Amino acid sequence: MSTILQQTSRGFYCPQGDFYVDPSRPVDRAIVTHAHTDHARWGSRLYLAARSSEHLLRMRMSADAEFQFANYGETISVGGVQVSFHPAGHILGSAQIRLEYRGRIEVVTGDYKLGSDATCESWQPLRCHLLITESTFGLPVYRWPKQTSVFESINQWWRENRSQEQCSVLYGYAVGKSQRIIAGLDPSLGPIFCHGAVEKGNEAYRQTGVSLPPTIHTSHAEKSQRWAGAMVVAVPSAHGTPWLKRFGKISTAMASGWMAIRGSRRRRSFDRGFVLSDHVDWPSLLSSVDACEPETIWVTHGYSAVVARYLRQAGRDAISLDRWQRSVDHEEDGGTEKSDEEKSE
Amino acid sequence: MKRFSQLYKRLDSTTRTNVKIQAMTQYFGSADPADAAWAIYFLSGEKLRRLIPTKLLRQWAAEEAKIPAWLFDESYSSVGDLAETISLVVPEQESETTGSLSAWVEERLKPIQNMDEKQQRKVVTDIWHQNPAEVRFVILKLITGAFRVGVSKRLVTRALAEHTGICAEVIAHRLMGTWSPTPESFLRLSNPDINDAVISQPYPFCLAHSINRDSTPESLGNTNDFAAEWKWDGIRAQLIQRNSEIFLWSRGEELMENRWPEIEEAASLLPTGTVLDGEILATKPDGTVLPFSQLQRRINRKKVGRKLLHEVPVVFHAFDLLEEDGNDLRSLRWRQRREKLETLMSQVTNPHLKITELIPAHSWADWTEIRTLSRERHSEGLMLKRIDAAYDVGRIRGTWWKWKVDPYTIDAVLIYAQKGHGKRSSLYSDYTFAVWKEDELVPFAKAYSGLTNAELREVDRFVRRNTKEAFGPVRSVQPELVMELAFEGLQASTRHKSGIATRFPRINRWRHDKAAKDANTLGDVLDLLPGPSAGGGP
Numbered sequence: 001m002s003t004i005l006q007q008t009s010r011g012f013y014c015p016q017g018d019f020y021v022d023p024s025r026p027v028d029r030a031i032v033t034h035a036h037t038d039h040a041r042w043g044s045r046l047y048l049a050a051r052s053s054e055h056l057l058r059m060r061m062s063a064d065a066e067f068q069f070a071n072y073g074e075t076i077s078v079g080g081v082q083v084s085f086h087p088a089g090h091i092l093g094s095a096q097i098r099l100e101y102r103g104r105i106e107v108v109t110g111d112y113k114l115g116s117d118a119t120c121e122s123w124q125p126l127r128c129h130l131l132i133t134e135s136t137f138g139l140p141v142y143r144w145p146k147q148t149s150v151f152e153s154i155n156q157w158w159r160e161n162r163s164q165e166q167c168s169v170l171y172g173y174a175v176g177k178s179q180r181i182i183a184g185l186d187p188s189l190g191p192i193f194c195h196g197a198v199e200k201g202n203e204a205y206r207q208t209g210v211s212l213p214p215t216i217h218t219s220h221a222e223k224s225q226r227w228a229g230a231m232v233v234a235v236p237s238a239h240g241t242p243w244l245k246r247f248g249k250i251s252t253a254m255a256s257g258w259m260a261i262r263g264s265r266r267r268r269s270f271d272r273g274f275v276l277s278d279h280v281d282w283p284s285l286l287s288s289v290d291a292c293e294p295e296t297i298w299v300t301h302g303y304s305a306v307v308a309r310y311l312r313q314a315g316r317d318a319i320s321l322d323r324w325q326r327s328v329d330h331e332e333d334g335g336t337e338k339s340d341e342e343k344s345e
Numbered sequence: 346m347k348r349f350s351q352l353y354k355r356l357d358s359t360t361r362t363n364v365k366i367q368a369m370t371q372y373f374g375s376a377d378p379a380d381a382a383w384a385i386y387f388l389s390g391e392k393l394r395r396l397i398p399t400k401l402l403r404q405w406a407a408e409e410a411k412i413p414a415w416l417f418d419e420s421y422s423s424v425g426d427l428a429e430t431i432s433l434v435v436p437e438q439e440s441e442t443t444g445s446l447s448a449w450v451e452e453r454l455k456p457i458q459n460m461d462e463k464q465q466r467k468v469v470t471d472i473w474h475q476n477p478a479e480v481r482f483v484i485l486k487l488i489t490g491a492f493r494v495g496v497s498k499r500l501v502t503r504a505l506a507e508h509t510g511i512c513a514e515v516i517a518h519r520l521m522g523t524w525s526p527t528p529e530s531f532l533r534l535s536n537p538d539i540n541d542a543v544i545s546q547p548y549p550f551c552l553a554h555s556i557n558r559d560s561t562p563e564s565l566g567n568t569n570d571f572a573a574e575w576k577w578d579g580i581r582a583q584l585i586q587r588n589s590e591i592f593l594w595s596r597g598e599e600l601m602e603n604r605w606p607e608i609e610e611a612a613s614l615l616p617t618g619t620v621l622d623g624e625i626l627a628t629k630p631d632g633t634v635l636p637f638s639q640l641q642r643r644i645n646r647k648k649v650g651r652k653l654l655h656e657v658p659v660v661f662h663a664f665d666l667l668e669e670d671g672n673d674l675r676s677l678r679w680r681q682r683r684e685k686l687e688t689l690m691s692q693v694t695n696p697h698l699k700i701t702e703l704i705p706a707h708s709w710a711d712w713t714e715i716r717t718l719s720r721e722r723h724s725e726g727l728m729l730k731r732i733d734a735a736y737d738v739g740r741i742r743g744t745w746w747k748w749k750v751d752p753y754t755i756d757a758v759l760i761y762a763q764k765g766h767g768k769r770s771s772l773y774s775d776y777t778f779a780v781w782k783e784d785e786l787v788p789f790a791k792a793y794s795g796l797t798n799a800e801l802r803e804v805d806r807f808v809r810r811n812t813k814e815a816f817g818p819v820r821s822v823q824p825e826l827v828m829e830l831a832f833e834g835l836q837a838s839t840r841h842k843s844g845i846a847t848r849f850p851r852i853n854r855w856r857h858d859k860a861a862k863d864a865n866t867l868g869d870v871l872d873l874l875p876g877p878s879a880g881g882g883p
């Protein structure tokens with residue numbers, strides 16, 4: 001039986017509906033899973049996406065792009081293919097794309113995670129024939145700790161820094177991770193400042209109706225601002241740059257799934273690393289596959305060869321779509337590590 | 346055990362020396378002596394005998410995690426650390442670690458070596474299930490003998506000094522030899538009565554200042570007021586013989602045990618109550634001094650093999666006598682001490698212990714001429730010593746002068762690296778170096794020549810493993826490597842952050858013997874700037 005989606009050099013293509021899902025290059029019609037730049041790329045004529053990603057997408061795309069939005073669960077017919085968006089739990093407005101054509105169902109997860117997140121709707125399983133899943137953290141060493149305990153330790157770290165008259169600088173990806181962090185911070189501990197890119201993301205979240213504790217753009221801070229005791233949420237690329245000088249004595253931390261590995265903490269010399277990811281870890285990747293009961297699984301974006309091999313040994317029909325496997329040794333090139341982070345968050 | 350693993354975590358998550366010392370000091374301050382004794386054991390690099398083959402650990406971990414062996418191996422190669430991989434893949438259960446470090450080592454870990462495989466597996470998997478991931482990670486490090494956390498014996502010594510309030514030399518003395526991890530040893534270590542250790546104590550070293558290239562030695566005064574010796578490029582050391590015990594101290598206040606066995610042996614010929622100041626140099630039997638690169642081969646060896654002993658023989662070149670018959674001679678004039686030194690050394694016959702040669706002259710012109718021979722003798726120039734001066738402590742100016750052929754040298758820390766061009770385009774071979782300005786490392790020179798190919802490859806490996814950040818082609822690295830840089834010239838400059846422009850910087854040598862904190866300061870560099878009078882600097 002032929003599939004609804006085909007893998008092409010521009011991404012997943014649906015010949016029946018003549019559209020792409022998360023295309024890597026400009027196309028006529030693009031369905032996008034979420035607003036991260038490696039999924040929603042510039043230059044296509046028309047974008048179709050989940051309603052709750054509207055503000056984020058408009059913030060990131062050029063003004064002359066054309067958009068069409070659908071609510072979660074609402075079905076749109078494109079060339080006879082029934083297209084619908086379902087929560088992926090990754091960031092605000094992130095969606096799994098469900099396609100149905102002549103009784104066959106295929107699902108593209110995009111980036112996703114299981115469990116609750118105060119800033120977006122939770123992932124839900126979709127029964128399907130073909131599941132196309134990401135595998136950014138598809139190794140059994142990745143098992144996320146409970147998010148409540150992660151937020152507790154973040155707030156505890158903030159408290160300790162405050163008592164030592166230090167400013168806390170916490171790095172997270174500008175859209176998604178940062179807002180999830182901010183929602184988990186305890187605003188009674190002190191003021192929360194944000195790097196410009198993060199503050200832009202906050203605005204889009206608030207416009208969509210997500211409530212976040214009050215935040216201040218760092219460049220709108222008073223000249224006399226005392227930074228000791230404050231929290232600054234910033235993008236990782238600010239680490240080690242002169243931009244940090246203004247904050248005086250600081251303690252730095254990174255929130256990312258990569259922080260589960262001691263080597264990635266040490267290499268970038270953050271004072272602390274918090275394990276907080278918006279992707280599925282090993283156990284939840286396996287349980288989501290079980291819940292969707294697919295006949296076939298295509299694994300992409302990450303440790304795809306490892307995950308596909310494991311699933312095959314467990315009796316499933318699975319293949320890896322990445323022509324290249326993520327370099328196992330991401331120590332060899334520091335540059336790769338950084339781009340991994342940007343790509344995957 | 347919980348507290349020990351917290352200590353591990355604190356040490357592991359910082360590169361700052363002071364934070365490490367503080368973490369250890371706090372640990373020693375609240376640990377039971379039995380635990381503190383074991384902590385010293387592990388922190389100074391001692392290991393338990395290999396308890397279980399790693400092959401078995403890998404197999405058990407894969408089975409506990411319910412994953413195939415190949416998947417465990419994939420995980421291991423991604424993480425790069427066996428103990429960490431195991432503690433990550435074996436599912437964590439709600440658990441709380443109980444028991445002290447010493448109880449853990451003595452009652453749970455050491456008995457493992459006498460068990461059969463089945464019992465071993467039971468004990469080890471119980472450990473995995475009964476402890477949170479970060480504690481079992483540290484326990485696994487102890488089991489696999491791979492406990493390394495970036496502290497040296499010297500740092501442990503400093504932390505213990507801080508904790509006990511006893512000076513570091515005494516602690517170093519008490520830590521000599523094999524450390525037996527018992528509460529008694531720890532109590533002995535912190536005993537405030539320091540008479541036992543007095544016999545090992547060195548004196549503070551007298552330091553020399555540099556004569557600036559642009560000033561003339563005539564400005565120092567009359568030649569008759571000075572004695573001259575060759576300025577050697579070796580390891581400054583004090584050699585002590587008291588009560589038939591031998592102690593050899595480096596200028597970094599490090600007790601160099603077993604590193605220079607031929608010198609320690611020669612020192613046993615000295616009468617008791619003798620302290621010599623001198624320089625350790627690689628020297629051929631005919632007296633020719635070998636270049637520093639030869640000595641370098643021996644510097645970081647804790648134990649020296651027979652081959653190396655033969656290839657790089659060393660000699661302690663004594664140039665001062667600080668103690669005779671247990672009497673402190675430091676207030677005597679240099680010429681009086683020299684006389685006593687000559688008398689003493691004439692009674693000692695050993696090829697590894699020699700007195701330095703004095704270079705006679707009638708005028709500055711004589712010394713100026715002799716000094717031009719320095720390079721071919723592997724010497725850095727001349728040392729000038731005021732003959733009527735006492736042995737000074739610290740940096741009092743004017744008693745000892747370094748009159749180097751190449752006066753512009755600075756020990757700096759490598760902070761950025763970039764790939765080179767042409768043949769070196771695959772290696773990180775272009776470096777930026779920094780010196781200290783208070784707590785901060787300020788970049789002040791770029792250099793890309795002077796290392797051997799083998800050294801280049803070693804630095805390249807270091808850069809890849811210790812990258813902090815990549816800005817385009819440039820990587821910032823952990824500030825750990827210290828190199829001696831030489832310059833054709835230095836100039837004040839407002840365009841440079843450091844305030845100094847360097848002319849033709851090159852790497853003279855890799856200072857394996859120095860840690861980042863031992864590098865020079867911006868003040869030292871500024872001292873080298875041409876000025877009206879003789880400039881300072883180590």
Ligand SMILES: [Zn+2]
Pocket residue numbers: 034036039090111344345
């Ligand atoms: Zn994403």
